[in-house]
Amino acid sequence: MNKIITISREFGSGGRELGRRLSEILGIAYYDQEIITEIANRTKLAEQYVDQIVEKQPLVSFPIHIGRTLYPVPNPVLEQRQSILLQHHQIIREMAQKSDCVIVGRCADYILKDFSPFRIFVYAELESRVARCSSRCTENEKYSEKELRQKILSVDKKRAKYYNSYTGQCWGDILNYDLCVNTSQQGIKKFSCMIAGMFEQIK
Amino acid sequence: MNKIITISREFGSGGRELGRRLSEILGIAYYDQEIITEIANRTKLAEQYVDQIVEKQPLVSFPIHIGRTLYPVPNPVLEQRQSILLQHHQIIREMAQKSDCVIVGRCADYILKDFSPFRIFVYAELESRVARCSSRCTENEKYSEKELRQKILSVDKKRAKYYNSYTGQCWGDILNYDLCVNTSQQGIKKFSCMIAGMFEQIK
Numbered sequence: 001m002n003k004i005i006t007i008s009r010e011f012g013s014g015g016r017e018l019g020r021r022l023s024e025i026l027g028i029a030y031y032d033q034e035i036i037t038e039i040a041n042r043t044k045l046a047e048q049y050v051d052q053i054v055e056k057q058p059l060v061s062f063p064i065h066i067g068r069t070l071y072p073v074p075n076p077v078l079e080q081r082q083s084i085l086l087q088h089h090q091i092i093r094e095m096a097q098k099s100d101c102v103i104v105g106r107c108a109d110y111i112l113k114d115f116s117p118f119r120i121f122v123y124a125e126l127e128s129r130v131a132r133c134s135s136r137c138t139e140n141e142k143y144s145e146k147e148l149r150q151k152i153l154s155v156d157k158k159r160a161k162y163y164n165s166y167t168g169q170c171w172g173d174i175l176n177y178d179l180c181v182n183t184s185q186q187g188i189k190k191f192s193c194m195i196a197g198m199f200e201q202i203k
Numbered sequence: 204m205n206k207i208i209t210i211s212r213e214f215g216s217g218g219r220e221l222g223r224r225l226s227e228i229l230g231i232a233y234y235d236q237e238i239i240t241e242i243a244n245r246t247k248l249a250e251q252y253v254d255q256i257v258e259k260q261p262l263v264s265f266p267i268h269i270g271r272t273l274y275p276v277p278n279p280v281l282e283q284r285q286s287i288l289l290q291h292h293q294i295i296r297e298m299a300q301k302s303d304c305v306i307v308g309r310c311a312d313y314i315l316k317d318f319s320p321f322r323i324f325v326y327a328e329l330e331s332r333v334a335r336c337s338s339r340c341t342e343n344e345k346y347s348e349k350e351l352r353q354k355i356l357s358v359d360k361k362r363a364k365y366y367n368s369y370t371g372q373c374w375g376d377i378l379n380y381d382l383c384v385n386t387s388q389q390g391i392k393k394f395s396c397m398i399a400g401m402f403e404q405i406k
Contacts, residue, residue, distance in 0.1 A: 175328055180383035197404035198397040
């Protein structure tokens, strides 16, 4: 079976960078935004729209028309959402079947449960995440520390809501991961090398 | 500065075994019960008594004798406890100064904060911990699953109480560790090799 590493991460913790570096050092595939692009290709929907759906709560309830009928009636928006979620699930499984890979986010740890992926959760102290986000802001994106803190907590809240709803598990609960990595004190570059070293042992 | 790895662990998660294996693979010192033995040697107190004190809540309050005086009066039991806690602190720092090492438990992550240790927390699902404890019971120690579960939760509670009281931090809060390792699915032998591989990268 292929070596699958899934990465869940708190916003601003550097989980995406850690995943990318890990895939480069190990010389294996890396999937992140590529998943959204592929869903958009297959469903012929705009990438931005797909991204929005995959970030939202995935639970789909059938519309009930009071006084008319209890049977579901065709609803194009609902059908689009269902199609996106179906592709999301299918594409991640296809990627895992193809070769060894690192997959960032998108509930891959849950979708690939039967592949026994190595599940990593990347986190950091809030102050460290604020500093990281601040250093990555461009000239046109000037946020105060307070605004960055709010943005970080708000993105985490959305990720948790999506993950909990999709998986029935609790986002960030350490029991859902094999390894939790705190990037507050160790640099991400150094940590990526260290974690790659773990996988070199089980080649 | 020496490479110091501290290991905190949930009861039954195999943290002690992981620490011992890690020290063997890396060829560095390992301290666990050795700390208690050394405190007992220096204080001339029984090892079992020292062990009991180091597992208890370390906060020492002065006895107040109502109606007599508010000044502390000599109290041999209190003095013994203070001496044990002082030695505990001192011995751990001496060990860290001596050479690279793995130190299991005993708030070493907190005591050695200024040594920037690499702080590992080892945990596992309760069912996996029950199975591990059960497989290690001797013929004379037959516990039911329910009893084992109670024992595990009770030991964790004591560890948390001691750690929280000694450090003012929260035992098991992932922000207090650099790496959290879930031994439920990966074997401890394999995981020890993998983690050793991390440190081989930064030699």
